[in-house]
Structures are given as C-alpha cells and as structure tokens.
Amino acid sequence: MGLKDLYLIGYNAACAAGWAYVLYLATCVVFASGVPCCHHEVLDALETIYNEPPLLRETLIVVQCAALLEIVHAGIGLVRSPVVVTAMQVMSRIVALFAVVYSPIAQAHYGSGLMIFGWSLVEVPRYLFYLAALITGDATKGTPYPIFYLRYSLFYVLYPLGITGEMFTFYNATYDPAFVSAFPPFGPYLSWFYLITMFVYIPGGPFMYMNMVGNRKSAFRKRFAKPRPPPQGLVFPTDKKGGKSTSEAGKAALAAAVGAVDKAAAEKILKAKNWRFGYTKHFLTMVDLQTKSPSAALKIAKAGLDHMHENFQFIEEDGTSISFKKAMTQKNKKQFETGVIKGSAKKSSPELKVPYKNKTLSGDALVAQVNKWVSYGTIEASAGDAILKCVSNPKWLDLSDKYFVMLGAGSAMGPFKVLMSLGANIIAIDLDRPGIWKNLINYARDSPGSITFPMKKTQASCKDDDTLFANCGCNLFTETPLVKDWLLPLYPKKDLVVGSYAYLDGALHVQVSLAMDAICKALSEERKATLAYLCTPTDAHLCSKEASDASRKEYNRFTLGKLFEVFWQVVSRGAFLKKNARKPMTSDDGEEFYMCDGLAVAQGPNYAIAKRLQHWRAIVAREQGSIVSSNIAPATSTASVVHAKTFAMAYEGMPYFAPYEIFEPDTSKAVMLALLTFDIRDKDSAANPSTKLSNPNELFKYGSFNGGCWRCAYTVSSIGEVSVVICLAKWSAPYVGIIGAAGAAFAAKHFGLV
Numbered sequence: 001m002g003l004k005d006l007y008l009i010g011y012n013a014a015c016a017a018g019w020a021y022v023l024y025l026a027t028c029v030v031f032a033s034g035v036p037c038c039h040h041e042v043l044d045a046l047e048t049i050y051n052e053p054p055l056l057r058e059t060l061i062v063v064q065c066a067a068l069l070e071i072v073h074a075g076i077g078l079v080r081s082p083v084v085v086t087a088m089q090v091m092s093r094i095v096a097l098f099a100v101v102y103s104p105i106a107q108a109h110y111g112s113g114l115m116i117f118g119w120s121l122v123e124v125p126r127y128l129f130y131l132a133a134l135i136t137g138d139a140t141k142g143t144p145y146p147i148f149y150l151r152y153s154l155f156y157v158l159y160p161l162g163i164t165g166e167m168f169t170f171y172n173a174t175y176d177p178a179f180v181s182a183f184p185p186f187g188p189y190l191s192w193f194y195l196i197t198m199f200v201y202i203p204g205g206p207f208m209y210m211n212m213v214g215n216r217k218s219a220f221r222k223r224f225a226k227p228r229p230p231p232q233g234l235v236f237p238t239d240k241k242g243g244k245s246t247s248e249a250g251k252a253a254l255a256a257a258v259g260a261v262d263k264a265a266a267e268k269i270l271k272a273k274n275w276r277f278g279y280t281k282h283f284l285t286m287v288d289l290q291t292k293s294p295s296a297a298l299k300i301a302k303a304g305l306d307h308m309h310e311n312f313q314f315i316e317e318d319g320t321s322i323s324f325k326k327a328m329t330q331k332n333k334k335q336f337e338t339g340v341i342k343g344s345a346k347k348s349s350p351e352l353k354v355p356y357k358n359k360t361l362s363g364d365a366l367v368a369q370v371n372k373w374v375s376y377g378t379i380e381a382s383a384g385d386a387i388l389k390c391v392s393n394p395k396w397l398d399l400s401d402k403y404f405v406m407l408g409a410g411s412a413m414g415p416f417k418v419l420m421s422l423g424a425n426i427i428a429i430d431l432d433r434p435g436i437w438k439n440l441i442n443y444a445r446d447s448p449g450s451i452t453f454p455m456k457k458t459q460a461s462c463k464d465d466d467t468l469f470a471n472c473g474c475n476l477f478t479e480t481p482l483v484k485d486w487l488l489p490l491y492p493k494k495d496l497v498v499g500s501y502a503y504l505d506g507a508l509h510v511q512v513s514l515a516m517d518a519i520c521k522a523l524s525e526e527r528k529a530t531l532a533y534l535c536t537p538t539d540a541h542l543c544s545k546e547a548s549d550a551s552r553k554e555y556n557r558f559t560l561g562k563l564f565e566v567f568w569q570v571v572s573r574g575a576f577l578k579k580n581a582r583k584p585m586t587s588d589d590g591e592e593f594y595m596c597d598g599l600a601v602a603q604g605p606n607y608a609i610a611k612r613l614q615h616w617r618a619i620v621a622r623e624q625g626s627i628v629s630s631n632i633a634p635a636t637s638t639a640s641v642v643h644a645k646t647f648a649m650a651y652e653g654m655p656y657f658a659p660y661e662i663f664e665p666d667t668s669k670a671v672m673l674a675l676l677t678f679d680i681r682d683k684d685s686a687a688n689p690s691t692k693l694s695n696p697n698e699l700f701k702y703g704s705f706n707g708g709c710w711r712c713a714y715t716v717s718s719i720g721e722v723s724v725v726i727c728l729a730k731w732s733a734p735y736v737g738i739i740g741a742a743g744a745a746f747a748a749k750h751f752g753l754v
Helices: 003-030 039-047 054-066 068-075 083-102 110-136 145-151 155-174 177-181 187-223 246-258 263-270 280-290 294-311 324-329 363-376 381-392 416-421 434-445 465-470 480-487 507-527 545-556 560-572 601-623 645-656 665-681 696-701 716-731 733-750
Strands: 233-235 313-315 321-323 337-342 354-356 359-361 403-407 425-429 450-455 496-500 530-535 540-543 592-597 628-632
Touching: 003 054, 003 110, 054 068, 054 083, 054 110, 068 083, 083 110, 083 155, 083 177, 083 187, 083 716, 110 145, 110 155, 155 187, 177 187, 187 716, 233 507, 246 263, 246 280, 246 294, 246 507, 246 601, 263 280, 280 294, 280 540, 280 592, 280 601, 280 696, 294 321, 294 324, 294 507, 294 601, 294 696, 313 324, 321 324, 324 480, 324 507, 337 434, 354 363, 354 665, 359 363, 363 381, 381 665, 403 416, 403 507, 416 425, 416 434, 416 665, 434 450, 434 465, 480 507, 496 507, 496 665, 507 601, 530 601, 530 665, 540 696, 545 592, 601 628, 601 696, 601 716, 628 665, 628 696, 645 716
Parallel strands: 403 425, 403 496, 425 450, 496 530, 530 628
Antiparallel strands: 233 313, 313 321, 337 450, 354 359, 540 592
C-alpha cells in the first residue's frame, strides 16, 4: 500500500467521521425536546438545526469545504473521476452552504435542516464505502454489504430530500435583504445567480438521480454476478505478481515495440507510474520515433506484434497454457463445418447511398454534402475525393465479385447490411449465439448477396432454422486456431477482404483485437488477403500539413465563443482546451511530418493498445504486399459508446467546437464502405502497396473521415469534459424563458430593476 492509498484512506476516514458528527449533532437537535409526534414539530425542529448548537455549523462548514479536495484528487489523477462532473457536484454544495451561512432567512427555514440531514446521511456511507474499497482493494465485493447497500440505496429518498432542501435554501437567499446587503454591490446579482441555479436543478436533479439509478444497477449486477468459469482460450500474460494485470501487459507491449529503436524510451514506459492516466505521452513518443525512418516504423510495429503473440497465453481445454503464437501454429484435430445461404433478391443497379439526418443521399445531393464536409473541415479532402470517385464509378459498387471475411459480422460498425445490399459474398464470423445468426441469416436470405459461416455440424443435418441458428458461429477467444484453419482453405481461388470489426469494452477489446490479428496475419501472409480496418479518430495519427495549419488557424480565430474558451483555459490553468496543432516531427533525413494527438484519456490504455495493434499489422502487411484499407472513421453514436452517460453527453456538446460532427452509425457505415471500395478498386489508393509513401504511418493520413478532430482548435481529450458542460447547458435551454420571466418578476418586486 503506497502513500497515495494511505492518504486517501486518511482523507475518507476523516470525512466519514466529520459527517457522522454532523449527523449526530443534527439528530440531537431534532430530539432535544423529545420525539416529534407530528409534521409541524418535525419542521420546527428542522428549522433550529443550523443555528444550534454553533458546533454543528462550524463542523458542517469544515467537512463540506473538505470536499473541495475531491476536485483536486480528480484533477491530478488520484481517483478515477471526471473533473468537471466532480466540480459541478461539489460546487453545487458549496453554493448552497454559502447561502445558508450568509442568509438568516435560509438558516431559520426547515429547508436547511432537510439539506443537512440529506447530505450527512448520504455522505457517511459514501465515505465508508470508499474507505472499505481502499482497504480491501475491491469496491464491488470487498465492502461490507450493509455499507454497500446503503451507498447505493439511500439516494432513493435522500437525493430528493437534499435537493428539496437546497432549492428552499436558494429561494430563501434570493429575497433575504440581509443576504443581498452583505455583498454590495453584488448582492442583486447573487440573487439572480441563485434564482438561475434553482432552475438549473430542474433538468440537473433528475439527471443526477437517474445516473445513480444506473450506477446502482451496475454495482448490484457486479456484486452478485456468478463466478466466472475457469479461463480458457486467449488470455493476458501472467505478471510478476502472479496475476494478469492488463496495465502491465500494455506497458510491456508498448515498451517492447519502442525498445526496438530506443531502449531509453522503453525503460521510461516500464517505469511509468499511474499508467491509466499517464499512458498517452508514451504513445505519442512511439509515433514520433516511427517517423524517424520507414525502417524505424516497421521495426516498432513488428516488435510490438511479436511481443504480444509470444507473451499472451492460450489455455486449452485440458487447462494447459501455451503461448498464443504456438497455439496458432499447432495442428488441430477439430474443425468447423461450412454453411452457405444465398440471397433470393435481385441485384439492383449499384449506387452509393448514404443515410444522413433522416434522408438518403445519392448522386448530386451526396456530392454536395461531401463537398460541404470537406469545406467545413469535418473530413479530409482525400476522403472526399475517394467518396466522389465511388459516386462517379457506380460499377465499383457491384461487389458480387468480392468475398468479405467479417470478423464481428454483427457489430455496430460492421457494414454487413450495406455489403449484402450490394450483392457481396460475406464470410461471417461471430459468436455462437442463435439470436445473432437468426438476424444475419434472415437478412442474407432477403438480399442479393450470400453468407458463408462456420458450423458445429453439417448444414444438411439441421432440420429446421432453430437447429441451424443454434449450430452457427464460433468464439474468437477460445477457438481462434480453429477459425484460422477453417478460413485458410475456404474459396481458394477467390480474393479475400478481411475486415476486423469486433469490439468489446475494456481489456476484452485487447483480447479480441489480438485474436483478429492472428487471423489477419495468417490470411495476409498465406493468401495475400486484403485487410480492412476502421481506425478510430481518438488515436495519434500522422496528418497533413494542411490539417495542422487549419487547426492552428481555428485556434487563433476570434469569435464570441472564444471568450468562453479563454475562460475555461484560465479557470483550469490549461487543464482543458489544449491546443491541437503540434510542432512538426522531423525524420532522420530532414522530412517533416505532422501529427494529430487524438488520444482520449477517458478511453483508457487498453483501447489504445488494441487499436495500435491494428496499426502495427496494417503497415507490416502492406509492406509484405497486401492491400490494406485503414481509414479513420468519425466519432459515431453507437450503442456501445453512448451507453456511458458521460460519453453521450460529450458527444452532444462536441459539435460546438468547429468543425466537429458526430455521426449516426448508418451514416458512418455507408461512408466507410465507400472508402473501402475505393481502396480495393483504385490502384492509386494509399492502401495499395505499389503507391509510394514517405513513411508507412502515412497510410493513416489518407482517406480520413475523422469527423473534424484533425482541424479542431483543441485536442480531443481536452474538450471532453467541457463538452459535457455544454450539453448540460443545452438541456437547460428550454428553461431559459422561464428563468427570464421569473427573474424579471422577482426583480420588479424586490429591487425595482424592471
């Protein structure tokens, strides 16, 4: 247990004790004259809580102000909490405390008593929960159940009580002459501030309440989850302590990659502290080192890939653990059967169609929209040109001659339905769950395409659809070698396009990405298959000089909104809204390269290493002669992303920062398929290994449909929390009229301002 943990234990213990003392003193006041027997007596008792005894209010001020340290903890990475959300929660309490301290009317109202009871009854179990989690090391199952239950249940009653108390306190302060006169000449403005704050609580209160409801469901689900079965298939390597730390595995992989060209940089990675929040700078260092020369880029990529394949483990059915590399090369007795379904629909004339904002764009309308995106800076010109070529060459979209291996056929960003509508032949890989295959196969039957899939028994032996669906599919984690063995000899005379579309949260994304990589490696090396990836905009990519210059120009452009941005920079001392444009990197032969730092700390190092794994394979496979389509997709509101409230709110606010745009899944899938089509049809595409690039990582510079992050004034990571605040402000917009009317009436009555 380090100093950080000891400090947090002391802090949470002190806060728990402080709030327990506040609760004790408040309870003593309520029962000082006996047990209240009616609601009038309860209200009378609540009205006296703040003013007697004096020790209570002094303790209250100290323990509530101590919560300001929680903002500091989040800001410096001591705890995994979003800084802006934490600041909003704490400061709302401070604002209420300020009102009750300086407003005699608020002090004498029962609202202050409700507020104090609500706060203390919530905070005691909350801090005890954190304390137990720190001591046991397990926040989900390590905390005693009574504390766990109270932490995630008391809010049902106490949040409404506390919010009601705070609202009464705000209201009482707004018309208290003593409060207004205590801060000349700002008193009237403080009254307006508290009035506005009351109305902000209207959308904010339910949001916070429902957020806790979601947290409760998640916490209880984790606590009472069934024990996981013994690990099988692809797993993380065992660390020095005998566990399977994902952080240590990620550090080791990145260090192995960087160490191929710079041992000192690799050593810094291995010694890095607080990897969860400090990983991004090491990924930027890696990209910088890759720009030194083409050989450096490839050495880093090969070293990273080799390390992961050699060090990740594969646990066989009998429990034997071998290296993943060995598992992928040994012979297997088992094998999958093959199922095939051909669609019955007739092929229509091929044409690129893009769903966008409740419309389907094609022809001239699509051309106009693409030009708008390029002009605004939402996508790069090379991406626009590629899409327009697909519009002007509709025959390219007849994909009946292509065989697409879809790893994660049913994924949210996978182009399964679009490909099927264009008559493509899909070799589908997805989990062995009947519901997935019912959807995929039924859609294929009504399309002009075909679907081929692995089966546990022969298709002929399946007497009905239910049996068919139950025997389809595979598990990429546990059956990776079998999937590779099944794919290698399939359709031997056909050119394969292998798309890696599977996505999972957290550490599982690393595992599924490595499993897909092993299959991509085999098919690209043995069959020269084309590889297809969807790059994330939240990564570190080489970009064009034009994009970097546009970002710098946007940063220097003055608008009224710039005043808001400057305010955030001053308040946060540069913690938010960091400049996006970076100084160019110089190769060993003097060539300049530009990079966009799109890494988002909130997504975590597991996501970063999983996507970097795909980058490494992309440039290695291209160097070995395979076509590699690896275009950057825009930020997309898929269910896997927006199920996290914070990400959903950030997406809502990001378009404030030009030229950002968040896209719907159907739009993203359509435009990304167009870019893939361009890559496999046009010989001059950067995807083609015959096209000369100054550095292998320039593969990701072209065809970038990044959604605006390259040309935005600020980095992706620095606008996230500000975007959340903007979202909350937008949600509060309907109440602006109410606030104005109520404020005008209030000012007219009390101050004669209207």
